[in-house]
Amino acid sequence: MSGLRVFYTSIFLFLLFMIQEVVIARVNFPFNGFSLYLAVLMIVLALEDRTGSLVFGFIGGLIMDLSTSIDTPFGQWALVLTIIGYLFSVNRETVGDFTESPFTFVLFVSAAVSLSLVTFLIIGVMLGQNNGGLLHNTGLIFINSLWTFLITPIFLPLIIRIRKLMLDNRERV
Amino acid sequence: MARGGGNRSRLLLVLLLVSSLFLITLDLRGVNLAGSIRSGVATAFSPLESIASKIFSPIGNFTSDLKNFNQSKKKIEQLTKEVDLLKSTQILDEDTVGQLSQLRNVLDLAGRGGYKVVAAKVINRGSSATFKQTITIDAGKNSGVGINMTVISDSGLVGVVKSVTSNSAIVLLMSDPTFKIGVRIAGTQSIGVVSGQGGSTYLLQLLDATGEIKKGDVLVARGSQDGKPFVPGVPVGTVTTVQSNASSITQNADVVGISNLERIGVVAVVTSPPKNDPRDSLIPRPRPTETIFVTPTPTPSPTK
Numbered sequence: 005m006s007g008l009r010v011f012y013t014s015i016f017l018f019l020l021f022m023i024q025e026v027v028i029a030r031v032n033f034p035f036n037g038f039s040l041y042l043a044v045l046m047i048v049l050a051l052e053d054r055t056g057s058l059v060f061g062f063i064g065g066l067i068m069d070l071s072t073s074i075d076t077p078f079g080q081w082a083l084v085l086t087i088i089g090y091l092f093s094v095n096r097e098t099v100g101d102f103t104e105s106p107f108t109f110v111l112f113v114s115a116a117v118s119l120s121l122v123t124f125l126i127i128g129v130m131l132g133q134n135n136g137g138l139l140h141n142t143g144l145i146f147i148n149s150l151w152t153f154l155i156t157p158i159f160l161p162l163i164i165r166i167r168k169l170m171l172d173n174r175e176r177v
Numbered sequence: 178m179a180r181g182g183g184n185r186s187r188l189l190l191v192l193l194l195v196s197s198l199f200l201i202t203l204d205l206r207g208v209n210l211a212g213s214i215r216s217g218v219a220t221a222f223s224p225l226e227s228i229a230s231k232i233f234s235p236i237g238n239f240t241s242d243l244k245n246f247n248q249s250k251k252k253i254e255q256l257t258k259e260v261d262l263l264k265s266t267q268i269l270d271e272d273t274v275g276q277l278s279q280l281r282n283v284l285d286l287a288g289r290g291g292y293k294v295v296a297a298k299v300i301n302r303g304s305s306a307t308f309k310q311t312i313t314i315d316a317g318k319n320s321g322v323g324i325n326m327t328v329i330s331d332s333g334l335v336g337v338v339k340s341v342t343s344n345s346a347i348v349l350l351m352s353d354p355t356f357k358i359g360v361r362i363a364g365t366q367s368i369g370v371v372s373g374q375g376g377s378t379y380l381l382q383l384l385d386a387t388g389e390i391k392k393g394d395v396l397v398a399r400g401s402q403d404g405k406p407f408v409p410g411v412p413v414g415t416v417t418t419v420q421s422n423a424s425s426i427t428q429n430a431d432v433v434g435i436s437n438l439e440r441i442g443v444v445a446v447v448t449s450p451p452k453n454d455p456r457d458s459l460i461p462r463p464r465p466t467e468t469i470f471v472t473p474t475p476t477p478s479p480t481k
Binding site (some may be wrong): 022025026027029030032046054055058059061062065069070071072073074075076077078079080082083086087089090093124125128131134135136137141142143 | 185186189190193194196197198199200201203204205212214215220222225227229230301302303308311313321330339340354366374375384403429439445452
Protein backbone atom coordinates (compact mmCIF):
# COMPACT_ATOMS: atom_id res chain seq x y z
CA MET A 5 0.00 0.00 0.00
CA SER A 6 1.60 3.21 -1.15
CA GLY A 7 1.78 6.37 0.95
CA LEU A 8 0.18 8.30 -1.89
CA ARG A 9 -2.90 6.06 -1.77
CA VAL A 10 -3.20 6.57 1.97
CA PHE A 11 -3.08 10.30 1.32
CA TYR A 12 -5.64 10.23 -1.51
CA THR A 13 -8.01 7.96 0.38
CA SER A 14 -7.76 10.14 3.50
CA ILE A 15 -8.59 13.24 1.45
CA PHE A 16 -11.49 11.37 -0.16
CA LEU A 17 -12.82 10.29 3.24
CA PHE A 18 -12.49 13.82 4.61
CA LEU A 19 -14.44 15.22 1.65
CA LEU A 20 -17.16 12.65 2.29
CA PHE A 21 -17.18 13.57 5.96
CA MET A 22 -17.67 17.20 4.94
CA ILE A 23 -20.59 16.24 2.67
CA GLN A 24 -22.08 14.19 5.52
CA GLU A 25 -21.79 17.02 8.05
CA VAL A 26 -22.81 19.87 5.77
CA VAL A 27 -25.40 18.30 3.44
CA ILE A 28 -26.64 14.84 4.47
CA ALA A 29 -27.12 15.82 8.11
CA ARG A 30 -29.55 18.52 6.96
CA VAL A 31 -31.96 15.97 5.48
CA ASN A 32 -34.67 15.00 7.96
CA PHE A 33 -34.87 11.29 7.17
CA PRO A 34 -38.04 9.75 8.62
CA PHE A 35 -37.42 8.03 11.97
CA ASN A 36 -33.65 8.44 11.87
CA GLY A 37 -30.88 9.56 9.60
CA PHE A 38 -28.50 7.89 7.26
CA SER A 39 -24.72 8.08 7.49
CA LEU A 40 -23.25 8.32 4.01
CA TYR A 41 -19.81 8.53 5.53
CA LEU A 42 -20.10 5.25 7.46
CA ALA A 43 -21.57 3.45 4.44
CA VAL A 44 -18.76 4.60 2.14
CA LEU A 45 -16.12 3.79 4.74
CA MET A 46 -17.49 0.24 5.03
CA ILE A 47 -17.29 -0.12 1.23
CA VAL A 48 -13.69 1.12 1.27
CA LEU A 49 -12.78 -1.25 4.14
CA ALA A 50 -14.39 -4.18 2.34
CA LEU A 51 -12.40 -3.52 -0.82
CA GLU A 52 -9.04 -2.97 0.89
CA ASP A 53 -6.38 -5.55 1.69
CA ARG A 54 -5.60 -6.62 5.27
CA THR A 55 -3.35 -3.67 6.10
CA GLY A 56 -5.61 -1.22 4.25
CA SER A 57 -8.67 -2.23 6.31
CA LEU A 58 -6.79 -1.51 9.54
CA VAL A 59 -5.19 1.75 8.42
CA PHE A 60 -8.31 3.22 6.79
CA GLY A 61 -10.46 2.06 9.69
CA PHE A 62 -8.27 4.08 12.03
CA ILE A 63 -8.00 7.12 9.72
CA GLY A 64 -11.74 6.99 8.99
CA GLY A 65 -12.43 6.88 12.72
CA LEU A 66 -10.16 9.85 13.41
CA ILE A 67 -11.99 11.86 10.75
CA MET A 68 -15.34 10.82 12.26
CA ASP A 69 -14.09 12.00 15.66
CA LEU A 70 -13.85 15.51 14.20
CA SER A 71 -17.66 15.69 14.06
CA THR A 72 -18.78 18.79 15.90
CA SER A 73 -22.12 17.29 16.88
CA ILE A 74 -20.68 14.62 19.17
CA ASP A 75 -19.44 14.99 22.70
CA THR A 76 -17.73 11.61 22.98
CA PRO A 77 -13.99 11.49 23.72
CA PHE A 78 -11.72 12.12 20.75
CA GLY A 79 -10.51 8.72 19.59
CA GLN A 80 -13.64 6.71 20.36
CA TRP A 81 -14.67 6.38 16.72
CA ALA A 82 -11.01 5.67 15.82
CA LEU A 83 -11.03 2.77 18.29
CA VAL A 84 -14.39 1.47 17.03
CA LEU A 85 -13.46 1.61 13.37
CA THR A 86 -10.01 0.11 14.00
CA ILE A 87 -11.78 -2.86 15.57
CA ILE A 88 -14.15 -3.03 12.59
CA GLY A 89 -11.15 -2.75 10.23
CA TYR A 90 -9.52 -5.63 12.10
CA LEU A 91 -12.68 -7.74 11.71
CA PHE A 92 -12.62 -7.00 7.98
CA SER A 93 -8.95 -7.94 7.73
CA VAL A 94 -9.23 -11.27 9.57
CA ASN A 95 -12.33 -12.26 7.62
CA ARG A 96 -10.96 -11.16 4.27
CA GLU A 97 -12.05 -14.36 2.44
CA THR A 98 -15.62 -14.14 3.79
CA VAL A 99 -15.81 -10.45 2.89
CA GLY A 100 -14.63 -11.38 -0.61
CA ASP A 101 -17.60 -13.73 -0.99
CA PHE A 102 -19.97 -10.86 -0.23
CA THR A 103 -18.39 -8.32 -2.59
CA GLU A 104 -18.90 -10.55 -5.62
CA SER A 105 -22.62 -9.79 -5.95
CA PRO A 106 -23.95 -6.20 -5.65
CA PHE A 107 -26.97 -7.31 -3.60
CA THR A 108 -24.95 -9.22 -1.00
CA PHE A 109 -22.41 -6.41 -0.95
CA VAL A 110 -25.09 -3.86 -0.07
CA LEU A 111 -26.49 -6.24 2.55
CA PHE A 112 -23.00 -6.66 3.95
CA VAL A 113 -22.39 -2.89 4.08
CA SER A 114 -25.67 -2.39 5.98
CA ALA A 115 -24.73 -5.08 8.47
CA ALA A 116 -21.25 -3.59 8.87
CA VAL A 117 -22.74 -0.13 9.54
CA SER A 118 -25.00 -1.64 12.23
CA LEU A 119 -22.07 -3.50 13.75
CA SER A 120 -19.97 -0.34 13.95
CA LEU A 121 -22.84 1.58 15.58
CA VAL A 122 -23.37 -1.23 18.10
CA THR A 123 -19.64 -1.30 18.85
CA PHE A 124 -19.69 2.48 19.30
CA LEU A 125 -22.55 2.14 21.80
CA ILE A 126 -20.87 -0.70 23.70
CA ILE A 127 -17.60 1.20 24.01
CA GLY A 128 -19.62 4.28 25.00
CA VAL A 129 -21.27 2.31 27.80
CA MET A 130 -17.84 1.05 28.92
CA LEU A 131 -16.67 4.68 29.05
CA GLY A 132 -19.72 5.63 31.13
CA GLN A 133 -21.71 7.50 28.49
CA ASN A 134 -25.46 7.84 28.49
CA ASN A 135 -26.68 7.42 24.93
CA GLY A 136 -30.33 6.67 25.67
CA GLY A 137 -32.35 3.48 26.15
CA LEU A 138 -31.67 0.10 24.57
CA LEU A 139 -34.96 -0.04 22.65
CA HIS A 140 -34.52 3.47 21.32
CA ASN A 141 -30.97 2.80 20.17
CA THR A 142 -31.90 -0.55 18.64
CA GLY A 143 -34.55 1.26 16.61
CA LEU A 144 -32.08 3.94 15.53
CA ILE A 145 -29.52 1.37 14.41
CA PHE A 146 -32.13 -0.69 12.57
CA ILE A 147 -33.49 2.32 10.68
CA ASN A 148 -29.98 3.56 9.92
CA SER A 149 -29.05 0.22 8.33
CA LEU A 150 -32.34 0.15 6.46
CA TRP A 151 -31.55 3.53 4.92
CA THR A 152 -28.03 2.29 4.18
CA PHE A 153 -29.49 -0.75 2.42
CA LEU A 154 -31.84 1.40 0.36
CA ILE A 155 -29.47 4.23 -0.54
CA THR A 156 -26.11 2.46 -0.93
CA PRO A 157 -26.93 0.91 -4.37
CA ILE A 158 -27.23 4.46 -5.76
CA PHE A 159 -23.62 5.40 -5.08
CA LEU A 160 -21.91 2.00 -4.80
CA PRO A 161 -20.68 1.88 -8.45
CA LEU A 162 -19.33 5.42 -8.13
CA ILE A 163 -17.37 4.63 -4.98
CA ILE A 164 -15.89 1.49 -6.56
CA ARG A 165 -14.83 3.56 -9.59
CA ILE A 166 -13.30 6.32 -7.46
CA ARG A 167 -11.41 3.75 -5.41
CA LYS A 168 -9.97 2.22 -8.60
CA LEU A 169 -8.74 5.69 -9.61
CA MET A 170 -6.91 6.00 -6.31
CA LEU A 171 -4.92 2.80 -6.86
CA ASP A 172 -1.52 3.25 -8.46
CA ASN A 173 -0.60 1.27 -11.61
CA ARG A 174 1.19 -1.50 -9.72
CA GLU A 175 -1.80 -2.02 -7.38
CA ARG A 176 -4.24 -2.09 -10.29
CA VAL A 177 -2.26 -4.96 -11.86
CA MET B 178 6.63 -14.73 4.49
CA ALA B 179 2.97 -15.01 5.34
CA ARG B 180 3.89 -15.22 8.98
CA GLY B 181 5.95 -12.03 8.62
CA GLY B 182 2.97 -10.28 7.02
CA GLY B 183 0.71 -11.55 9.81
CA ASN B 184 3.10 -10.24 12.45
CA ARG B 185 3.23 -6.86 10.74
CA SER B 186 -0.57 -6.70 10.67
CA ARG B 187 -0.75 -7.63 14.33
CA LEU B 188 1.84 -5.02 15.23
CA LEU B 189 -0.07 -2.42 13.22
CA LEU B 190 -3.32 -3.39 14.95
CA VAL B 191 -1.75 -3.04 18.39
CA LEU B 192 -0.22 0.29 17.39
CA LEU B 193 -3.53 1.66 16.13
CA LEU B 194 -5.50 0.39 19.13
CA VAL B 195 -2.97 1.89 21.52
CA SER B 196 -3.10 5.20 19.62
CA SER B 197 -6.92 5.26 19.87
CA LEU B 198 -6.87 4.43 23.57
CA PHE B 199 -4.16 7.05 24.11
CA LEU B 200 -6.32 9.71 22.44
CA ILE B 201 -9.37 8.67 24.50
CA THR B 202 -7.32 8.74 27.71
CA LEU B 203 -5.94 12.19 26.88
CA ASP B 204 -9.46 13.44 26.31
CA LEU B 205 -10.86 11.89 29.48
CA ARG B 206 -7.92 13.23 31.51
CA GLY B 207 -8.97 16.74 30.55
CA VAL B 208 -6.42 17.54 27.83
CA ASN B 209 -8.51 19.78 25.62
CA LEU B 210 -7.37 18.17 22.41
CA ALA B 211 -10.81 17.29 21.08
CA GLY B 212 -12.30 20.64 22.04
CA SER B 213 -9.77 22.66 20.11
CA ILE B 214 -9.74 20.37 17.07
CA ARG B 215 -13.53 20.16 16.89
CA SER B 216 -13.79 23.88 17.45
CA GLY B 217 -11.41 24.45 14.52
CA VAL B 218 -13.46 22.12 12.32
CA ALA B 219 -16.70 23.84 13.36
CA THR B 220 -15.22 27.25 12.54
CA ALA B 221 -14.02 25.96 9.16
CA PHE B 222 -17.36 24.30 8.36
CA SER B 223 -19.49 27.20 9.59
CA PRO B 224 -19.46 29.22 6.31
CA LEU B 225 -20.08 26.03 4.29
CA GLU B 226 -22.98 25.13 6.54
CA SER B 227 -24.51 28.57 6.05
CA ILE B 228 -24.30 28.18 2.28
CA ALA B 229 -25.62 24.60 2.42
CA SER B 230 -28.42 25.77 4.68
CA LYS B 231 -29.64 28.15 1.98
CA ILE B 232 -29.26 25.65 -0.86
CA PHE B 233 -30.45 22.43 0.77
CA SER B 234 -33.16 23.59 3.15
CA PRO B 235 -35.99 22.61 0.70
CA ILE B 236 -34.44 19.10 0.37
CA GLY B 237 -33.94 18.87 4.11
CA ASN B 238 -37.57 19.68 4.77
CA PHE B 239 -38.89 17.36 2.07
CA THR B 240 -38.80 14.18 4.15
CA SER B 241 -40.32 15.80 7.23
CA ASP B 242 -43.08 17.09 4.98
CA LEU B 243 -43.74 13.52 3.87
CA LYS B 244 -43.77 12.40 7.49
CA ASN B 245 -46.28 15.05 8.51
CA PHE B 246 -48.33 14.71 5.36
CA ASN B 247 -51.73 14.73 7.08
CA GLN B 248 -50.92 17.81 9.10
CA SER B 249 -49.32 19.40 6.10
CA LYS B 250 -52.45 19.06 3.97
CA LYS B 251 -54.40 21.60 6.01
CA LYS B 252 -51.39 23.85 6.25
CA ILE B 253 -50.86 23.66 2.50
CA GLU B 254 -54.30 25.12 1.86
CA GLN B 255 -53.68 27.90 4.34
CA LEU B 256 -50.20 28.55 3.01
CA THR B 257 -51.33 28.51 -0.61
CA LYS B 258 -53.47 31.54 0.12
CA GLU B 259 -50.57 33.27 1.80
CA VAL B 260 -48.17 32.41 -1.02
CA ASP B 261 -50.62 33.75 -3.58
CA LEU B 262 -50.77 36.95 -1.63
CA LEU B 263 -47.00 37.14 -1.47
CA LYS B 264 -46.61 36.37 -5.15
CA SER B 265 -49.00 39.11 -6.01
CA THR B 266 -47.11 41.63 -3.97
CA GLN B 267 -43.75 40.31 -5.25
CA ILE B 268 -41.89 41.81 -2.37
CA LEU B 269 -40.33 38.94 -0.48
CA ASP B 270 -39.79 35.29 -1.21
CA GLU B 271 -41.64 32.77 0.96
CA ASP B 272 -38.53 31.49 2.71
CA THR B 273 -37.64 34.93 3.98
CA VAL B 274 -41.21 35.56 5.04
CA GLY B 275 -41.29 32.32 7.02
CA GLN B 276 -38.05 33.14 8.77
CA LEU B 277 -39.14 36.70 9.44
CA SER B 278 -42.36 35.45 10.96
CA GLN B 279 -40.49 32.97 13.16
CA LEU B 280 -38.04 35.69 14.17
CA ARG B 281 -40.83 38.11 15.03
CA ASN B 282 -42.60 35.49 17.12
CA VAL B 283 -39.46 34.36 18.94
CA LEU B 284 -38.55 37.95 19.79
CA ASP B 285 -42.11 38.54 20.90
CA LEU B 286 -41.92 35.51 23.23
CA ALA B 287 -38.56 36.67 24.59
CA GLY B 288 -39.90 40.17 25.12
CA ARG B 289 -42.94 38.92 27.04
CA GLY B 290 -40.72 36.78 29.26
CA GLY B 291 -38.19 39.57 29.84
CA TYR B 292 -35.35 37.46 28.42
CA LYS B 293 -32.34 39.06 26.82
CA VAL B 294 -31.77 37.03 23.68
CA VAL B 295 -29.56 36.61 20.64
CA ALA B 296 -31.43 35.47 17.53
CA ALA B 297 -29.81 32.82 15.35
CA LYS B 298 -30.51 30.74 12.26
CA VAL B 299 -30.36 26.96 12.28
CA ILE B 300 -27.62 26.04 9.84
CA ASN B 301 -27.22 22.31 10.39
CA ARG B 302 -28.41 19.20 12.18
CA GLY B 303 -26.31 16.65 14.04
CA SER B 304 -25.10 13.53 12.28
CA SER B 305 -27.30 10.48 12.77
CA ALA B 306 -24.34 8.29 13.68
CA THR B 307 -23.64 10.20 16.86
CA PHE B 308 -26.75 9.14 18.82
CA LYS B 309 -27.19 12.80 19.83
CA GLN B 310 -29.96 15.04 18.62
CA THR B 311 -28.41 18.41 17.97
CA ILE B 312 -28.64 21.44 15.72
CA THR B 313 -25.98 23.97 14.77
CA ILE B 314 -26.84 27.67 14.92
CA ASP B 315 -24.99 30.56 13.31
CA ALA B 316 -24.33 32.52 16.51
CA GLY B 317 -21.34 31.86 18.74
CA LYS B 318 -19.02 33.46 21.27
CA ASN B 319 -18.76 36.63 19.16
CA SER B 320 -22.51 37.16 19.61
CA GLY B 321 -22.44 36.52 23.35
CA VAL B 322 -23.58 32.90 23.23
CA GLY B 323 -22.15 30.62 25.91
CA ILE B 324 -22.42 27.03 27.08
CA ASN B 325 -25.55 26.01 29.05
CA MET B 326 -27.74 28.81 27.74
CA THR B 327 -31.42 28.11 27.06
CA VAL B 328 -32.49 28.06 23.42
CA ILE B 329 -36.09 28.92 22.53
CA SER B 330 -38.17 29.01 19.38
CA ASP B 331 -41.24 31.09 18.62
CA SER B 332 -43.41 28.75 20.69
CA GLY B 333 -41.19 27.50 23.51
CA LEU B 334 -38.18 25.46 24.53
CA VAL B 335 -35.83 24.01 21.91
CA GLY B 336 -32.83 22.87 23.93
CA VAL B 337 -29.64 24.00 25.55
CA VAL B 338 -26.28 25.18 24.15
CA LYS B 339 -23.77 22.37 24.45
CA SER B 340 -20.65 23.79 22.82
CA VAL B 341 -19.68 27.11 21.29
CA THR B 342 -17.17 28.30 18.70
CA SER B 343 -16.55 31.88 17.66
CA ASN B 344 -19.33 31.95 15.04
CA SER B 345 -21.49 28.92 15.72
CA ALA B 346 -22.89 26.82 18.54
CA ILE B 347 -24.19 23.27 18.97
CA VAL B 348 -27.58 22.98 20.67
CA LEU B 349 -28.67 19.74 22.35
CA LEU B 350 -32.33 19.36 21.42
CA MET B 351 -34.90 18.58 24.09
CA SER B 352 -35.84 15.43 22.14
CA ASP B 353 -32.44 13.87 22.90
CA PRO B 354 -32.83 10.86 25.24
CA THR B 355 -30.28 12.32 27.66
CA PHE B 356 -32.13 15.64 27.94
CA LYS B 357 -33.95 16.34 31.22
CA ILE B 358 -35.61 19.52 32.44
CA GLY B 359 -37.40 20.44 35.65
CA VAL B 360 -40.92 21.64 34.90
CA ARG B 361 -43.97 22.99 36.68
CA ILE B 362 -47.55 22.38 35.65
CA ALA B 363 -48.84 25.81 34.70
CA GLY B 364 -51.32 27.22 37.16
CA THR B 365 -50.25 24.86 39.94
CA GLN B 366 -47.20 24.29 42.11
CA SER B 367 -46.79 20.64 41.02
CA ILE B 368 -43.29 19.99 39.76
CA GLY B 369 -41.81 17.21 37.69
CA VAL B 370 -39.11 16.21 35.27
CA VAL B 371 -39.55 16.00 31.50
CA SER B 372 -37.18 13.67 29.64
CA GLY B 373 -36.53 13.42 25.91
CA GLN B 374 -37.29 10.11 24.24
CA GLY B 375 -35.74 10.57 20.85
CA GLY B 376 -38.96 11.65 19.10
CA SER B 377 -41.59 14.34 19.30
CA THR B 378 -43.06 12.95 22.53
CA TYR B 379 -41.58 13.28 26.01
CA LEU B 380 -42.04 11.63 29.38
CA LEU B 381 -43.20 13.64 32.38
CA GLN B 382 -42.48 12.25 35.84
CA LEU B 383 -44.35 14.19 38.48
CA LEU B 384 -42.31 14.52 41.67
CA ASP B 385 -45.21 15.75 43.72
CA ALA B 386 -47.02 12.61 44.98
CA THR B 387 -50.18 14.55 45.76
CA GLY B 388 -50.21 16.51 42.53
CA GLU B 389 -52.54 15.73 39.71
CA ILE B 390 -51.91 15.69 35.99
CA LYS B 391 -54.66 16.22 33.47
CA LYS B 392 -54.69 15.88 29.72
CA GLY B 393 -54.07 19.31 28.23
CA ASP B 394 -51.97 20.60 31.14
CA VAL B 395 -49.23 22.92 29.93
CA LEU B 396 -45.73 22.55 31.36
CA VAL B 397 -43.33 25.42 31.86
CA ALA B 398 -39.63 25.36 32.79
CA ARG B 399 -38.96 25.79 36.50
CA GLY B 400 -35.64 27.46 35.83
CA SER B 401 -32.17 26.88 37.21
CA GLN B 402 -29.94 28.93 39.46
CA ASP B 403 -28.73 32.04 37.57
CA GLY B 404 -30.84 30.94 34.60
CA LYS B 405 -28.36 28.30 33.46
CA PRO B 406 -29.05 25.93 31.83
CA PHE B 407 -32.75 26.82 31.98
CA VAL B 408 -34.50 30.13 32.41
CA PRO B 409 -37.89 30.00 34.17
CA GLY B 410 -41.24 30.31 32.48
CA VAL B 411 -40.42 28.89 29.04
CA PRO B 412 -43.27 26.69 27.75
CA VAL B 413 -42.04 23.10 27.35
CA GLY B 414 -44.97 20.94 26.30
CA THR B 415 -48.56 19.82 26.74
CA VAL B 416 -49.74 16.65 28.46
CA THR B 417 -51.39 14.28 25.99
CA THR B 418 -51.86 11.07 27.97
CA VAL B 419 -51.74 10.38 31.70
CA GLN B 420 -50.25 6.98 32.49
CA SER B 421 -52.24 5.48 35.32
CA ASN B 422 -50.20 2.97 37.27
CA ALA B 423 -51.26 2.37 40.85
CA SER B 424 -48.00 0.62 41.76
CA SER B 425 -45.66 3.46 40.76
CA ILE B 426 -44.59 6.07 43.29
CA THR B 427 -44.57 8.93 40.84
CA GLN B 428 -47.23 9.84 38.31
CA ASN B 429 -46.13 9.71 34.69
CA ALA B 430 -47.57 11.28 31.58
CA ASP B 431 -46.81 11.53 27.88
CA VAL B 432 -46.09 15.03 26.72
CA VAL B 433 -45.95 16.56 23.27
CA GLY B 434 -43.38 19.31 22.78
CA ILE B 435 -44.45 22.90 22.26
CA SER B 436 -41.86 23.45 19.52
CA ASN B 437 -41.80 21.43 16.30
CA LEU B 438 -38.10 20.60 16.36
CA GLU B 439 -38.11 19.27 12.81
CA ARG B 440 -39.15 22.57 11.29
CA ILE B 441 -37.33 25.20 13.30
CA GLY B 442 -35.42 27.68 11.19
CA VAL B 443 -34.90 30.56 13.60
CA VAL B 444 -34.19 30.33 17.33
CA ALA B 445 -33.12 32.63 20.13
CA VAL B 446 -30.45 31.98 22.72
CA VAL B 447 -31.32 33.43 26.13
CA THR B 448 -28.16 35.23 27.20
CA SER B 449 -29.60 36.76 30.33
CA PRO B 450 -32.45 35.48 32.55
CA PRO B 451 -35.42 37.71 33.41
CA LYS B 452 -35.37 39.77 36.60
CA ASN B 453 -38.70 38.28 37.67
CA ASP B 454 -40.06 34.82 36.96
CA PRO B 455 -42.62 35.27 34.15
CA ARG B 456 -44.64 32.40 35.70
CA ASP B 457 -47.37 31.35 33.27
CA SER B 458 -47.42 34.45 31.11
CA LEU B 459 -45.74 32.79 28.11
CA ILE B 460 -48.21 29.97 27.70
CA PRO B 461 -49.90 30.20 24.34
CA ARG B 462 -53.50 31.15 24.95
CA PRO B 463 -56.17 29.88 22.59
CA ARG B 464 -57.48 32.66 20.43
CA PRO B 465 -60.99 33.68 21.44
CA THR B 466 -63.54 32.65 18.87
CA GLU B 467 -64.84 35.65 17.07
CA THR B 468 -68.60 35.48 16.85
CA ILE B 469 -70.20 37.66 14.30
CA PHE B 470 -73.86 38.40 14.71
CA VAL B 471 -75.67 39.29 11.57
CA THR B 472 -79.05 40.87 11.93
CA PRO B 473 -80.91 40.76 8.64
CA THR B 474 -82.48 44.03 7.84
CA PRO B 475 -85.89 43.72 6.29
CA THR B 476 -85.71 44.49 2.63
CA PRO B 477 -88.28 46.98 1.60
CA SER B 478 -90.91 45.33 -0.53
CA PRO B 479 -91.17 46.82 -3.92
CA THR B 480 -94.04 49.14 -4.15
CA LYS B 481 -96.10 48.98 -7.15
